[in-house]
Amino acid sequence: MVELTGNKLTLEEVKQVCYEGELVTISPKSMQRVKESRKAVERIVANNKTVYGINTGFGKFSDVMIAEDDVNDLQMNLIRSHACGVGEPFPELVSRAVILLRLNALLKGFSGIRPIIAERLVELLNLQIHPVIPQQGSLGASGDLAPLSHLALVLLGEGKVFYAGKVFPTEEVYQLEKIEPIELQAKEGLALINGTQAMTAMGVINWLEAVDLAHQSEWIAAMTIEGLTGIIDAFHPAIHEARGYPQQIAVAERIRKLLSGSNLITAQGEKRVQDAYSLRCIPQVHGASWQALDYVKEKLEIEINAATDNPLIFDDGETVISGGNFHGQPIAIAMDFMKIAVAEFASISERRIERLVNPQLNDLPAFLSAQPGLQSGAMIMQYVAASLVSENKTLAHPASVDSIPSSANQEDHVSMGTIAARHAYSIIQNVRRVLAIECICALQAVEYRGVEKMAPQTKRFYEEARKVVPSITKDRAFSEDIENMNDYLKKNDGGWTASDLKEEEDQISID
Template sequence: MITLTGQTLTFSEINKILFHGEEVTASTESIERVIASRKAVEKIVDDEKIVYGITTGFGKFSDVYIDKKHVESLQLNLIYSHACGVGDPFPEVVSRAMIILRANALLKGFSGVRPVVIEQLLKLANAQIHPIIPQQGSLGASGDLAPLSHLALALIGEGEVIYKGEKTTAMKALTNEGIFPITLTAKEGLALINGTQAMTAMGVVAYLEAEKIAHQAELIASLTMEGLQGIIDAFDENIHLARGYQEQVDVAKRIRTYLADSKLTTKQGEIRVQDAYSLRCIPQVHGATWQTLNYVKEKLLIEMNAATDNPLIFENGDKVISGGNFHGQPIAFAMDFLKIAMAELANISERRIERLVNPQLNDLPAFLSPEPGLQSGAMIMQYVAASLVSENKTLAHPASVDSIPSSANQEDHVSMGTIGSRHAYQIITNVRRVLAIEAICALQACEIRGIERMASMTKEFYDGARKIVPSIKADRVFAKDIEALNKWLKEESCILENFEIITNN
């Protein structure tokens, strides 16, 4: 059981909640803050004060006063009108992340909701009831209004959800779990949708996958080093300490560890004096990606524990301030940076694939074919990698440099951070497939060289991967191999024991 406080959610905890079904609860202290904040909202309504989103309309309608007899209708109308997202739904795990992050934000006690709203969110999470939330429609400022409105629908028993692996109505899922729909009162609809939880949830899931992929990229690159008899000297610690980037030093160290007892790597001058950049500069390029991942993780960790709605309530209601914490610019920049950094892992991987299959660049059979000419071998796998890399370059265009005014120009600058986070996830999905292709080619190259000469750790990977993708003895439908290895890389089961020890240190 993970206890949410509104302030202390970690990546380790969110990973357990999202991927291991860990249940959640709220801390007593956080609920006390929520109760105090709610009293302030109720006083504002009773005193008929003019406060944005509590006794006024929204956006351009902020100057329209709403009588207290209409506060419930105001919140319900808000959810109905804003639930207009379009396109394919977010992955179920992202929907789950949105629930958790929205609950955690409300537990900070600045939003003025009743505890029952947070309890309803936690009930959905613990019952594995995940709202179906369309991916498209958020500008990433004024919060992720459209996506979060679809989330809010589930709390009131409307909309559709994924429950026990099936698509169904929210009301049916709630009824099956003995959960009653709630009625939203003053400010609660606004508090549920005015935030960055869609882009942050997508960003968290993207980051967790990117981190795993970045480690796998190093292990797969190590196989390629063996398949091409790469020069190990380029990974000497002195070189990387001389430059000073810790992430670069760490990548070089991990690859030295993977290849420690390899008889397939070479020393400079044995076969050639220098390797191509795609081999020689692995620590520099992969290390730079790790620098970016560290930056992204830092920003996401802050946003996971941030109050991002509007207005916010301070000093027991004596201070209620309209601000702009819903603006997604910090996450928009982080997601665009993540896109670029992960796309580069695929770029350099594709160049290593080319070196594995191009007979003009190595002494292996052309395209790793068992019968060059009669059989094409890995020729078109490199095409596929090149296609994915090219697609990534388009997706890597920064979403955050764009802005379109909305709400009659009241909301005249927006972040487009949700678009950035969605594209980041698409890029990461493409990167994994490129790495799967590199792995297939590297496995074949190492087999040709002699698997008995491989390092202990790369041989362990080889043995595991060969259970998924057999040796290329003849041409076959390689699409099945790519998808099978892609799935293996995505699943926890592909993380080998020794590999996990090294990457966790």
């Protein structure tokens, strides 16, 4: 059970709730803050005090006063009019994360919602009723208005939801689970949709998957080094300590650990003096991507516990401030940074694939073919990898440098953070398939070299991966192999359990 406070949610807890279906509950102190914040909104309404979003219109309509009798209708109209997202829905995993993160933000007690709103969001999570949220339509400032409106719509008993593996009208699921729709009151509609939770939820899922890919890229690269009889000297700790980047040092250490005991690696000058950059510079390139992932993690850890509503209510309602915490720029830049960092795992991987299949660059059978000439082997797999890498270059173009004014120029600078997060997700899917292709080629290369000569760690990975993709003894439709390996990578972690990583860290400190 994960207890939500509004302030202490971790990425690990998000993973538990979203991937493992962990139940959630609300801390009593957080619920008390919610109640106190709601009393402040009710006083504002009773005293007819003018406050944005409570008794005024929205955006360009912020100067339009709303009669007390129409305050509730204002909130209901807001949700229905703003629920205009388009395109394919976010993955259900992301939808679940959106609920979790929006709930956590509301529990900070600055938003003025009634407890029933928070309780309903808990109910949706624990019953695994997840809103169908179209991916396209958010500018990432004034928050993720369109996506979050599709979440809010579900509270009204409207829209559609994922439930029991299918998509249903919310009304049907509510009837089945005996849930009553909620009629929103003052401030609640705005509180539900003014936030960065769509881009942040997508960002958290991105980061969790990207970290797994980063670790997978290392054991796959280690097998490639063995398949190409790579030079281990390039991973000597002195080289990496001389530069000083902790992430680079750590990648080199993990590669050395993976290759410890291998009879397929070589020493400097034994077969050649230097390897190509795609082998020799793995710690430098992968390490730089790890630096970016560390930066992204820092921003996500802040954002998942941030108040991103507008206006925010302080001092028991004595201070109500309209600001811009809904602006997604911090996450937009982080997602753009992530796109570049993750794309590089595929970029250097594709170059390693080329070295595995190109007979001019190695002493292996051409294209790892069982019968070169008669059979093409892995030739076109490299084409596929090159295509995905090229597509990533387009997707990696930063979304955050763009801005189109909205709401009659009242909202004149926006982040496009949700676009950045969506494109990062697409890049991650492409990278995984490139790594799957490298893995298939590396498996074949070490098989030609002699599996019995592999390091114990890489041999363990080899044996597991061979259960997914069999040896290439003749040409076949390799698309299925790529997808099977992709699915294997997606369903598993980085190939290192938490205990493995702890043992590594302990070993590094001992050394």
